[in-house]
Amino acid sequence: MSASSSASRVMRDLYALCDCGGRLSGTPGEALAAAFIMEAGAAAAGVPPIVHTVDYAGWEPLAARLFMADGEAVPCHPLVRTVPTPAGGLDAEVIDLGRGTEEEFEAHRAEIPGRIVLVRHELMFAPGTIHRRVKYERARAAGAIGFLISGPSAGSLVAGSSGREAGEGIPAAGISPETAARLRRRSGGYPRVRLAIETREMPAQTRNIFFDMPGETEEWVVLSAHYDGHSLAESAMDNASGVAIALETARRLRAGGKPARRGLRLAFFSIEEWALTGSALYVAGLDEAERAAIALNVNIDSVGFDHTLTALVSGYAALEPFLLGIAERENIGLRTYRPFQRNSDHANFAAAGIPAFRLVGGFDDANAPARHVLTAFDTRDRLDPAHMEKAAGLVTSIVAAALDAPDEQARLWRSSRES
Ligand SMILES: [Zn+2]
Structure with missing residues (x-):
């Protein structure tokens, strides 16, 4: 697979999500996106979707x-x-x-x-x-x-x-x-x-959609992206980009062929734009053993529009050398930001004691295209195939390393949290 054809594959998924419209939860566009993810995710991961129906207070x-x-x-x-x-x-x-x-x-x-x-x-x-x-x-x-x-x-x-x-x-x-x-x-x-x-x-229902690609142990790395959005535009940066990157990561890791120590769980959450509700309900539904079995949550939200990538590590300080080391090996610029930020689904994992970070573009850059998130200008033309390709490469390397990271390292991530 050449770089240009994988880039076009990522953009194809991105456009398919944008074609669903803004994907405000409760709208037909959100349901269309869920249907797309169930099909594309199954093809990418090689396993059927596990659908959690979520009841929520609709509006x-x-x-x-x-x-x-x-x-x-x-x-x-x-x-x-x-x-x-x-x-x-x-x-x-x-x-x-x-x-x-x-x-x-x-x-x-x-x-x-x-x-x-x-x-x-x-x-x-x-x-x-x-x-x-x-x-x-x-x-x-x-x-x-x-x-x-x-x-x-x-x-x-x-x-x-x-x-x-x-x-x-x-x-x-x-x-x-x-x-x-x-x-x-x-x-x-x-x-x-x-x-x-x-x-x-009114009472409403939506879907959190999972794909479990098992590993050799009972542990998991959860790669998440929210698929809902708002009705002003196409919610392209936020967060069709993250969903497309997660799908591409699954394809690449599956093509890699060798079984990993931990399983990869793809998680596509909805009602994220509703105060992070979809992931909150998922995390709240995990018992202690299930939480302990998640070594890391990698949450992709709003990337691929410029050259910058920042990992918001939610206070889990030991994630920083791990992530920066991978970025350096891959020759991809990455910054980390340590304080806990309650601005996407990783926050619910982190707050529950699970090492978690959000990968985001344009962090702390007032001129980055990210300033148009939540406006009428969050459209597909903001995303750049080369930047999407770069993000997909970094996420794949990070997830691959996390899947096989030694237990000792995973324990260090978990115990490194600063309040
Ligand atoms: Zn978002």
């Missing part, structure tokens, strides 16, 4: 509009699991809290009750990022009656989860930076808007 947006003070309607995008506004909409003043730091909330504490809070979405993959869900909770706790978050990309709305599970909440929507500019804090009063959101909530 569907029916309508979302924002009206400026002069009555002009501007687009907005309901955050996942937002509550609806009262019939007729929520008519209120907007308090702009800039980025939405703790200091900004504190400085304007008295102005927040009874108003809609406006904050900015930040580069998702950076050390100092304050997650949207944190800002939403701050707004709610401070007495805000609504939440608006301005996207990072000119001309686009922004998507994401409100973090709400069920019950109480405040209406929450993403807006464009252009709309946010019109709602900026200025002297002489607060801008007024009417936010109108209609939603439906």
Whole structure:
């Protein structure tokens, strides 16, 4: 298999996922992606899918509009699991809290009750990022009656989860930076808007999809990628890229032919964009022995759009020399970042005591294409065949090494966690 034909194979899978649409959980696009993964995964891994049906609190947006003070309607995008506004909409003043730091909330504490809070979405993959869900909770706790978050990309709305599970909440929507500019804090009063959101909530089901390629022992390396997304674009970087890389890794390791000490479990999770719910339910369903049998979780989320790759090692310090050593042998640039980051499915493994890392592109680079994740610009043209090929090569080498790593090394990973 030449490099160019394996690259086209990876891109073919990527495009097939993008063809399903944005893949918001609960939509036909998500179901189409699940069907694709069951077929492509079986072909790649040479084993049938193991499907876990997952019950979750379903939610569907029916309508979302924002009206400026002069009555002009501007687009907005309901955050996942937002509550609806009262019939007729929520008519209120907007308090702009800039980025939405703790200091900004504190400085304007008295102005927040009874108003809609406006904050900015930040580069998702950076050390100092304050997650949207944190800002939403701050707004709610401070007495805000609504939440608006301005996207990072000119001309686009922004998507994401409100973090709400069920019950109480405040209406929450993403807006464009252009709309946010019109709602900026200025002297002489607060801008007024009417936010109108209609939603439906119902019991729902989705699927986590696994492929178990057994090894010589009862231990596993779990290679995961979430396949759900949002409805603003094709969720191409985030995370058709990860699914395509995981499929390609399975194909290459299977073609390698020699049995490994540990088994490879491919895990394709859904409702990741819903506060990491799919993987949370999977990890919660494992008993102690099953958790102990997972030597490592390699989670691929948003790669292949530029030359940078970073492993977020969730505090498992001993993963760093292991991963950097492989990257050096393969002559692939890799950085590691140690603090625990709750920004993808690896977080649920790591929190349960399982060594876990996320491989991500564009980390801490404000100009990387990753800034368009969760916007209308997360489309297939962002992905580059050469960068996808490079990521597939590195992931294959890492997983192969983890499958055969000595027990002593795996124990070291597990015991190296810093709080
Ligand atoms: Zn993601």
